[in-house]
Amino acid sequence: MRLQYPSSVRVIQLPCSGRVDIIHLLKAFEDGADGVYVAGCLEGDCHYLTGNFKARRKVNYVKKVLEALGIEPERVEMFNMSSAEGPRFATVAREFTAKIKELGPSPLKAAQAA
Amino acid sequence: MIVGDSKPLEEILEMIKDRPKVLVLGCRGCVTVCNVGGEKEVGILATTLRIARKKAGLPPTIDERTLERQCDPEYVEELAEVAEGYDAIISIACGVGPQFVSERYPTVRVFPGINTTFIGGALEHGVWGERCQSCGNCLVHNFGGLCPIARCSKSLMNGPCGGSANKKCEISPEVDCVWHLIVEKMEKMGRLQELAQVWPVKNWSTSRDGGPRKRVREDLKQ
Amino acid sequence: MKSGSNLEKMLSAGHFAVTGELGPPRGNNAEEVRHKAKHLKGIVESVNITDNQTAVVRMASWAACKILIDEGLEPNLQMVARDRNRIALQSDLLGATALGIKNVLCLSGDHQRFGDHPEGKNVYDLDSLQLLDTFRKMRDEKTFLNGKELDGAPEIFLGAAENPFADPFDFRPIRMAKKIAAGANFIQTQCIYNMPKFREFVKRIVDMGLHEKCYLLAGVTPLKSVGMANYMAKFVPGMDVPDTFIKRLKGVDKKEQAAEGIKIAIEQIHELKEMKGVAGVHVMAIEWEHRAKEIIEGAGLLPRPQV
Ligand code: SF4
Ligand code: SF4
Numbered sequence: 275m276r277l278q279y280p281s282s283v284r285v286i287q288l289p290c291s292g293r294v295d296i297i298h299l300l301k302a303f304e305d306g307a308d309g310v311y312v313a314g315c316l317e318g319d320c321h322y323l324t325g326n327f328k329a330r331r332k333v334n335y336v337k338k339v340l341e342a343l344g345i346e347p348e349r350v351e352m353f354n355m356s357s358a359e360g361p362r363f364a365t366v367a368r369e370f371t372a373k374i375k376e377l378g379p380s381p382l383k384a385a386q387a388a
Numbered sequence: 389m390i391v392g393d394s395k396p397l398e399e400i401l402e403m404i405k406d407r408p409k410v411l412v413l414g415c416r417g418c419v420t421v422c423n424v425g426g427e428k429e430v431g432i433l434a435t436t437l438r439i440a441r442k443k444a445g446l447p448p449t450i451d452e453r454t455l456e457r458q459c460d461p462e463y464v465e466e467l468a469e470v471a472e473g474y475d476a477i478i479s480i481a482c483g484v485g486p487q488f489v490s491e492r493y494p495t496v497r498v499f500p501g502i503n504t505t506f507i508g509g510a511l512e513h514g515v516w517g518e519r520c521q522s523c524g525n526c527l528v529h530n531f532g533g534l535c536p537i538a539r540c541s542k543s544l545m546n547g548p549c550g551g552s553a554n555k556k557c558e559i560s561p562e563v564d565c566v567w568h569l570i571v572e573k574m575e576k577m578g579r580l581q582e583l584a585q586v587w588p589v590k591n592w593s594t595s596r597d598g599g600p601r602k603r604v605r606e607d608l609k610q
Numbered sequence: 611m612k613s614g615s616n617l618e619k620m621l622s623a624g625h626f627a628v629t630g631e632l633g634p635p636r637g638n639n640a641e642e643v644r645h646k647a648k649h650l651k652g653i654v655e656s657v658n659i660t661d662n663q664t665a666v667v668r669m670a671s672w673a674a675c676k677i678l679i680d681e682g683l684e685p686n687l688q689m690v691a692r693d694r695n696r697i698a699l700q701s702d703l704l705g706a707t708a709l710g711i712k713n714v715l716c717l718s719g720d721h722q723r724f725g726d727h728p729e730g731k732n733v734y735d736l737d738s739l740q741l742l743d744t745f746r747k748m749r750d751e752k753t754f755l756n757g758k759e760l761d762g763a764p765e766i767f768l769g770a771a772e773n774p775f776a777d778p779f780d781f782r783p784i785r786m787a788k789k790i791a792a793g794a795n796f797i798q799t800q801c802i803y804n805m806p807k808f809r810e811f812v813k814r815i816v817d818m819g820l821h822e823k824c825y826l827l828a829g830v831t832p833l834k835s836v837g838m839a840n841y842m843a844k845f846v847p848g849m850d851v852p853d854t855f856i857k858r859l860k861g862v863d864k865k866e867q868a869a870e871g872i873k874i875a876i877e878q879i880h881e882l883k884e885m886k887g888v889a890g891v892h893v894m895a896i897e898w899e900h901r902a903k904e905i906i907e908g909a910g911l912l913p914r915p916q917v
Contacts, residue, residue, distance in 0.1 A: 544734070549718050
């Protein structure tokens, strides 16, 4: 199934959202990402039991870091979806992209350009 | 192990303001085990600081390094070539780290990146509790293996005080009353009678109260 | 006689003793102390002067004690182990007794976390039992804690506190026995509301024979209102206020609640007077000193016997 989602979204596949670490999320911002989101399984559906809960806590941690740095915490999010829900994946991708567009480019880029 | 907590980011940013070249220095000892100052945390803090620098339009020269231990001159020596090249070193080891590093490299500004909080252990993943206050004369075997000095809010040796309620300490429902635990444990061990004696005053001279302490092992000295 | 204090004489003569309590002001307002003392004069044997109670800074206990002595009352100096080390505690005892103070109550003290200087460092060089033991030694052996001889030893009637409602309940009588072994001549208890539980506590004390080694004074604090009762029940650690009292206060008109609270206190004292092992009552009419007389008189304890 080919789904249409914005080409600006770069997908990095992991065996489980629980494998996401704080450093990965931060590195993405350091390297210029305007927003980062983690797509994990539905709560209660984690194959490794709590991977998606852990991922959410890490996302929340990064939100706090961004806030302390004066960067909009909405630039990082966690979404839960079933692996069978292709259309939802595409919807989330579109909605998050729209949200980030609204926020504008990462303040890191703006500063670099100035 | 020695347990610590990260300092607020705002405080660290203030420390390195106007100091272009910065080294975040971790330690593979206790602080790695309690997830506050190991290689991983060095990466997180350094990345965060680089993001801050980039956002401010400044060159992001924040380097990363983790020593085997910062409480051993042998390992601190490893920085000999590079230390002086930095405008600031943020040590995220326990309080010993920033002291040993600044003693060895007196011209470099060294900042503590964590707050050293206590001697304790892991209660569960992500949770640590205080267990010892290094009083210099361990007595825990008399109290069912529980330390009243570090774990009773008043360091009572003849507790529990009148504020003990529902197994919790008067200072907070989050804090166990260690004296309740001591009584329970001693009872289970059939040793309650031992608690009926009045514990005499403690000699605090072996503790920090006797002045800064030093340990010498003649047989090991060179 | 350990000290010859009024309180000691009354208890050793076998009279049912009454003590009161006074909290020094949060300032150096000596007039305030005199004013509160006036209400207690002649109706109690001795008045406890709290020592920075609840870790809130107040006029030094020993100084307020001295004001009471000058007013013709007998103070009971409370001393907590929280704020002073063994050097200061021994020194203050010498000073206090030199001023004529004869009763001393040894406490560990409330933790400063909920006081008005929560950022302070606490001391706890000694705990309340070690403090008792130290003062007993100064009185009986006429030496300091270090064994060195005193130039003039204190003559004091030594007291301690016990909270029968704190946990673990089964250990409380053992701890009271420890306090007696450490030197307590009398024990004042935390405010009692749960009478059945207190009765059980006293029964154990009597079974252990502790009432023969030490005088037990039962704590009574009148409930001024439903609000106060609720507060005590919910927020004061180690306080046990049964629902029946809260209901009883709620059952009367708001204006009548204070009178009802006093009535309850009087009933409690009547009950305590009949309880074997109880040698007296400690009436803590907190910030309500002017109503203490009503309670003591109502309980049939006035006039006080002369000893
Ligand atoms: S008794 Fe002293 S050395 Fe032993 S655990 Fe407690 S504080 Fe540490
Ligand atoms: S409640 Fe327990 S832990 Fe807290 S100060 Fe009292 S005896 Fe110590």
